Amino acid sequence: MNLRLKAGIVAALCTSFALVACGGSDNGSPPPNAIAGAQHVLLVSIDGLHQQDLANCIAAKTCPSIAALANNGVTYSNAFTPGLSDSFPGLAALLTGGSPKSAGLFYDVSYDRTLFAPADTQCTGAQGWNVVFDETTGIDAMNGGDLTHLDGGGAFNPQAIPNAKVNGVCTPVFPHNYLKTNTVFEVVKQQMANARTAWADKHAWGYDWVNGPSGKGVDDLARTEINSIDPATNTDYTDVYTHTETFDNFHVQAILNQIDGKDSTGKTSVGVPTVFGTNFQTLSVAQKAPNADGGGYTDAQFTPGPQVAAAIAYADGAIGKMVAELKAKSLFSSTVVIVTSKHGQSPADHTKLVKNGDTLAALLEASNFLDSKGNIGQAATKSGRLNDGSGLVGTGFVQDDDVGLIWLRDQSQMASAVATLQANLGCTATGICADGSQASILSGAALAAKFGDPAQGRTPDIIVQPNPGVIYTSSKAKDAEHGGNAPDDSHLGLLVAYPGLQAATNATTVSTTQVAPTILKSLKLDPNALQSVAAEGTQVLPGLGF
Template sequence: MTNGKRRSLFGALLASGAITVGVHPAAHAEPKPDVKHVLLISIDGLHEQDVARCISANTCPNLAVLAQSGVTYTNAYTPGLSDSFPGLAALVTGGSPKSAGLFYDVSYDRTLFAPSDTTCSGKQGWNVVFDETTGIDGENGGALTHLDGGGAFNPQAIPHALVGGVCVPVYPHNYVKTNTIFEVVKEHVAGARTAWADKHAWGYDWLNGPSGKGVDDLARTEINSIDPSTGTDYTDVYSHTEKFDTYHVQAIINQIDGKNSTGTASASVPTLFGTNFQTLSVAQKAPVAKGGGYLDASFTPGPAVTNAIAYVDDALGRFVSELKQRNLYSSTAIIVTAKHGQSPTDHTKLVKNGDTLTKLLEANNYLDPNGNFGQNNTASGNLNDGTGLVGTGFVQTDDVGLIWLRDRSQLNAVVSTLNANLGCNAPGICADGPQAYILSGSRLAERFGDPAAGRTPDIIVQPNPGVIYTSSTKKDEEHGGNAPDDSHLGLVVSFPGIRHARTIDAPVHTTQVAPTILRLLDLKPEFLHSVAQEGTRALPGLGLGHGHEHEHDE
């Protein structure tokens, strides 16, 4: 396929998720909501089709009730990448990876020095790993034995940077490039309290934002820790993930009840709080042969996904019930969405040929051979055991390929090699279909930032939808890329002040959630750096100002 055709295809993909909307009055003017609290819920893996199907089939009655006092967005998309980091950053910064600087929880930065290089005098270029091993349990490749990740940061996970001539550690909150809604709310709402609960105990420290203090009550819970009652982590089967998610359900209920997340101390009800659910994601990824995933291309859920949706819906009902019991429901906006979807939901499109992308790069000497690049060459196999290599470049693959080259002068040669191997037969990278693309150069810089600045990948490969660069038999779906199934998400914004339930079909991005939250709380969206930089608008249809709305009442 020619570069010209690839360019037009990519332009069409971007157009399908465009966020620019004109101004048009709503069909029904709504009174401005009197919102004192915002509860943000991320149900990882929740596609728009899941929302539509479960509401139609009455298998998510609590979500349906929220939709009846809210706005449902049928064309909400992630901002170009769908890993958990950029997916959540969209919701809480209002920005894409271009401004927020988060591409994946395992990524690369050419400007950083190794954790052991406390004087910043050695080579630059470090594989940044902010995942389950960011907690001190992961030090020296140790077992993840504590639910709280060990209670501190793993020093081997914290790289260094030269800032004003001083060599300083780069914690996750230093790594995110823009502020978060938590910081803005704390700064501009008198007496505000903020809270969040997520899947990794220490890797999600970046939610605090550059101040390091945005979240008053950040639950330190690690999904990959070993449950002593089973001897496995909480991702082995979706029903076990429910146990982990239930810790977060209880945290939210505790906070609604005027306590901290653990229920051990009194605290004011957060102005902004929320949590992430992993149960649906684990159920979707499970092999279809073992009851996971979907039964057909119409998003008919298999037994695990059916049960996972029922579990999460019950949790939503518990939140609403508790809010009503505490007389908070009428002053609380509830936003239900996801960091990402999963791909492919149609099992017949699944292609797992192994990591042919990395193998192709190694075979042509664009990466050190035999996996000896970045922290793929460590003593323990743990990415944060302190023995990784510096300055080697890195490749991150799932259903996408992010490439940070060892030698940036090889860019054109690498792109030529990739374009010469687009087929699905080895050594091809399975990117020969109409929805696949290879992004580099000025087009990549315009969309995601200039790779020369250090953070942005040199090349992004979006393979054919359904391709996962793995040969593992443990998962039949993944996320991270920009395929339709992992980028098209469910999004419902609900509060009792809305008199007319409505559906808006205009394309929106999940980045629009963050400025919407600030407008609900009578704050200026431009307080968010990403919103100011990218011009992100609040969601239409909520009586908050502007928005060209293609909508119909329910």
């Protein structure tokens, strides 16, 4: 065949059918709408950012910086958390590519039947410890002390660190040891010469787990504690959303410093991180604020109230500063920017709010599945504050917000406990308010398949998902919560932006676990180097030309 004619036929076929053989990643040339040549990834998590928040603010032109990213990005309209929406499993999804089943994080306050108390340094006593890796993980909280330093006191609180037998040796379990699988930070450092990593979050020492099991994944982990006392106000940074902005500004400045090639403090020149990012809390605080005070939303369509509107504008402005600095340093064209969230907030529709009190724990206590007087784990400390080292061992535990995670004192009582819960489903003074079509009581084989085997010690025995809108609290200080799998706390905003991408909305149902392998793929690294990705078969996000 005439070579010129043959070439014309091949070109026509390529144009008509977009054959792989004509180009694309198989011959080294990326497709026209793809992430190619990325050298950095900036991950921004905005606690509470629902998919509806993202869509509404772009449509209303109230988040111009995010909208500008979306002009060169893929917006995922059906992104969801992997079954639980507390900050720990939410961030673990983004950084490990796994659900609680593989990563092992269910809540920042949880329980593990295999662990020994912090004071039991020989691992000879009873097992079953109420693990608390929150603001009290910093040394300021030792002996129930006040949280007086922004950096949590500059070290771990030894009373917060339980012990485990590892190869027959009694060994401290720091937060990074508690995470069961590796993180994107560890993989990047292992697979890329001279790579640098950085992260900033809300708890100075509780978020040590982002380092991964090696304990060394993050080169620059900003130690900032949102519950520390601000000397300017004598309150912590969560009292009102405008004060939370002050805290989040520490993280904005950390990112700007890192874009400039310095560490988070701005004091030392170290080079721009390969993977870095931060978390914002302002929106979450505004969403939780009482509806009567302007918190939350005004209707079921996620129309923001005054506080939420201002918080979204704040987050957008913060992202705008980061993008402007990336451009100023000629880094924007080589940086993938991912905007998403660890969790949403429930309920958005205030008419669905039901504050049911602590009925779940009360029912379990009254039925003798937990101590009848509430002497449970770290609720029974000498100082009355968590993590003073005097909590009780082997008590079982309940963690409840808009979900109920139940670790029974005696696992042989599981069938009886489930029967008791099922007999009290109504929204009564003693009921658990789980009688609707979207409520569930998960246990047994179904729970093990989704979250792992409770017999191994970490997974709850029972997970109660109450009716959407139910919060197990009587608090007047908040009208929304998260932690479970209600529609409003599990359906999140997710945007992946890069100059090589064309604006698109992808309606494929995806999980936030897919962010982690996407980060690695963007840098031409192997996503399966993430242990959770390999274990759960997590895929990269679609529509990015990989």
